[in-house]
Amino acid sequence: MIKILVNDGMKIEAIEKLKKMGLEVIDKHYVGEELEEKIKEVDVIIVRSATKVRKNLIDEALKTKKLKLVVRGGVGLDNIDVEYAEKNNIKVLNTPNASSVSVAELTIAHMFALSRFVYLSNLTMREGKWEKKKYQGIELAGKTLGLIGFGRIAKEVAKRAQVLGMKVIYNDKLGELKEYKTCKYCNLQEVLKQADFVSLHIPFCSKEGATIGKEELKIMKKEAYIINCARGGVIDEKALLDALNEGEIAGAGLDVFENEPNPNEDLVNHPKVSVTPHIGGTTKEAQERIGEEIVKIVEKEFLGGVQNGNAKAV
Known part of the structure; x- marks a missing residue:
């Protein structure tokens, strides 16, 4: 048997x-x-x-x-x-x-959580604080989403982002995918430079190390957010913490971490970070x-x- x-x-x-x-x-x-x-x-x-x-x-x-x-x-x-x-x-x-749809939806959820301070205002209200004036957010409509990696999940994210009125640009190791004419192919630096939200959809390779490190984060807009629902390690967490603390980017949405199930506490508790415990594919x-x-x-x-x-x- x-x-x-x-x-x-x-x-x-x-x-x-x-x-x-x-x-x-x-x-x-x-x-x-x-x-x-x-x-x-x-x-x-x-x-x-x-x-x-x-x-x-x-x-x-x-x-x-x-x-x-x-x-x-x-x-x-x-x-x-x-x-x-x-x-x-x-x-x-x-x-x-x-799990492509599930991960794509969580990616969008982190974008909403960051843009409207859902993650933070939810916490402060439970602490008895009414900080309405503090949480002036932004709309996703009209913003540019940059996708790094353009596989199954990224394509699902792109579809949802476009419905929300976002412009979608992407970079992929396979180059331009001509059948996706509504999404613009750019090199990695252009994606980082132009995007209001950067979302990663790539595997982690221990030999190559992090795709997003100190130099890449410096290229991003100061008002931009980075989302990682892919794999821990594709973003250098130390470089990310430094970028957040120094105001080089506005915030981050993280579902995956370098050290699971014991992630970096400084990241988890950072006021500019929306976090979830690797639940991208965890839907019924x-x-x-x-x-x-x-x-x-x-x-x-x-x-x-x-x-x-x-x-x-x-």
Whole structure:
């Protein structure tokens, strides 16, 4: 019997569907040595962001050569050593479509929270303060949104921003995408220079380090805001703190951090920062879609047989 480890949780409806397919499902979170032992027993491991499938864990799996498939429920594969897994005939897949709308909506939510001081006035009112005159905000209509990275999530953000009356410019490593004529392609410096709101939608690469550091923040308008609902590390947090304290930018909306689940307290408590605890994909609808996509992946790979060799992540 095919054995599946759901290590970071999944909707119960999806788990039941897998069981009805005749598969054994272990719905439990393992860490450290326990995970290293359990990985030797399973054919599939399903993870979210919490579990890191690195070389050391893959090496443990290779001792029995039972593991055939790693599924990341969500967008991105930066918590998995994809190349090393594929090299050893372990296929790696994810669910890139499931949470795009959810993350896009949270991005817009942070923009509203910052532009109208929702995050701060909510707190001060609970402290018994009525600071109406202090919180003069700005409208999103007529402002320029700069997107760094123009993949699935960024495109969803762009659609919503345009409905709100925003102008959208973007930069992407693939260059200009000519089918998106309502959004203007610019180089990175122009995006930073022109945008009233800069939103990041790129993976983190440890070899390259932060995409946005001290120099990039200096290029931005003093009245501009930066949003990161992508990955911790794409913004240099020390440089961001300095920029906020020195008035180089107006504020930041952050859903992801360099050190999770123990983020930099100076950022979390900063009066110019709107924060959420990595909840971009945490909506009822997204979780349902993730579960449905994972069931389809497992069904396709195992009812048809997992093909070893030449496996490609998507």
